[in-house]
Amino acid sequence: MAGKIPDLEVMARTGTGKGAARSARREGLVPGVVYGGGAEPQAIAIPFNILLKKLKDGGFMSTLFNLKIEGQEDVRCVCRGVQRDVVKDLPTHLDLLRLKRDSRINMNIHVEFINMETCVGLKAGGTFNAVRPEIELVVTAGDIPEQIVVDVENMEIGDSISISDVTLPEGTRPVITDRDFVIANVSAPSALKSDDEDETEEGTTEEGAEEAPAAEDAAEE
Structure with a gap:
């Protein structure tokens, strides 16, 4: 049985290019793009704090999401890339891949x-x-x-x-x-393992002790 797929809410972003991306970041958003699934690529944005929390929670790159964009039909997607600032290591861009149900x-x-x-x-x-x-x-x-x-x-x-x-x-x-x-x-249990190891060590010592007299007898002959 399929489990509940978590929602990933993003907003459609108007404008593309470096200028539009910088404008989104000034507003506390991380710009991104959704592509694949037989549809045209779409520029999106997600609140910086929400994305950062999801990244810190772990498993973001391997989770299937139900992508929600206001005014559009929900689609399933997975993350295929998160670009980060080379100095601060904070997310600066998000790439999402649309999936068909039979993907x-x-x-x-x-x-x-x-x-x-x-x-x-x-x-x-x-x-x-x-x-x-x-x-x-x-x-x-x-x-x-x-x-x-x-x-x-x-x-x-x-x-x-x-x-x-x-x-x-x-x-x-x-x-x-x-x-x-x-x-x-x-x-x-660790205690049982220790007992087994002790018995092995003791057995080795006893064998050595028994062999010693035989070696001495051989020398006397």
Whole structure:
């Protein structure tokens, strides 16, 4: 099931070129352009503070947005570039790409791990490691899954779940296809690991102690 796509509200900008862009910045706006999707490019602007916050929140470049421009039909878009000031590192221009509903794009999809409270390995004292809390998938713009669900109830200490173990929504596939990467695992408790290491070290010392007399006997003969 597709999740809710966040809105990105921008305004149509009149005029193009450096002069119009400088004028927009003086008004506290970041100029930009929307292109692609079988339509003509359109000059836009977005309030500087709003864009800066979205950039600081993270994931802006990999998020699918519902683009809203007053007086126009909503379209879906992704960011394809943010130009920044070379000194202050603040956004100065925004490039957005329109998408058709059947467009295929790469998106990071959240992984929801369920049945953690009944996980066999965790109940035995193991530690759960979410190696990939997000998976980059090739998806259709009109049908983006809200999340990927992974059941960890039967995982025991030492077990791992790879991408091949997960049933992905129809029409999606991993971007990485050349290897079966791990999504999560359950590792042994740190105390148990320390005990195992101590036993290994002690075993090595004892073997050395047993071999020493044999070496002395050989020398006496």
